[in-house]
Amino acid sequence: MAIENPGTSTWNGLFWIIQLFISINAVAKSFLQENRSRMLYYHTIASPQNFVLAKLLFNSLLMLAMSALSMFLFSLFMDYPVKRTWPFIGITFLGSWSLSLVFTFLAAIAAKAQQNAAIMAILGFPIIVPQLLVLMKVSNAVFVTNIPVPAANILLLFGSDILVILLAIILFPFLWKD
């Protein structure tokens, strides 16, 4: 391993950057791999709101499984500096949920623009950086036992997740009109 025993802040940063790339690669597949005829078929059987909600739900579950796997692999291959495991699992699930929601919607935009996954990174990085900052700040609290997990920041993340879902429901029908 290149990094044998990273400090807690390095561990934290590495963990979230890997989550970010997992979510770009896992979630981008969901829209970019659908071919045109299958999209037409979906168009005949479901409304755009139902379709985007189903996509968001599927990608959220996929991302939760992925983040559970990466947590397990992190604890297996590196030392495990987390002092409070349950809050950390909660924060990780919340964070990967946010990542999957944002990137699902961006994948829908990128697929409609008929671009490759590169445009998704261009669109996604500036939007996701504030959320990653908050996530890293929040998850710093799990490496020590005496600082409480900041509740206001958790609420902020929840709020942004709800916002993404609402925007996706409102805006996706416009993307689907072809």
Place this chain on the structure above:
Amino acid sequence: MKKWWWKILCIVLLVYTLIAGLLWNNVPRLPQLNETIRNLYFHVCMWFAMMILFIISAVQAVKYLRTNDLHHDTRSREYATIGIIFGILGYATGAIWMSYTWVDPNRPAYESFSQIAKEPKLIGAAIALLIYFAYLVLRDSISDIDKRARIGAVYNIFAFAFLFPAIWIIPRLLPSLHPGGEGPGGVRTDNPALDFKALAPQMRLVFYPAIIGWTLLGVWITTLKIRLKALKEKTYLQ
């Protein structure tokens, strides 16, 4: 343009801003700030103008999705472009201010820079500008006119929603030298430009006209760009 009075108002206000802002001997001389407080009439107004232009851009994007009128799409794009330019000007004026107030004169410039570049406000504003650069990249990469307008408008609205965490919420949660947020020693201060009681009353006489003047200038430049674009499209059609 049928209405032209606001262009005259813009010129009058900007001339007033320049003369009164730079010469009128009415600013309080606070420690460390001293006369550099006059940069308030320029630096803060740039960000105000940027924010207002981005709001107009998002409103035009919503209008496009409601009406499918391509004029709204052109307006949305041009307002976003000029908003980016005002953001860059905000950085430039901020850099001038910073070099007099934040830079430690006893240390080499590059050492101070590594400290200053970590400012949450600078990062937040950089994210905001990157979001709009991404909008331009996305919109201009699509060749089909209707599709370009529709996808551009959708991303514009989505991006606008994320502008608020990037420049209004996140920088306030982190410690910062910049006014507005947690200052040195954990003292919370509000941004003096937004908190109406914090600014000296005689400075407000210049500050509010300056905001209006710079914003009108931004709108004026944008309307010129929109008309130029309309003329270009006309020549393509012929």
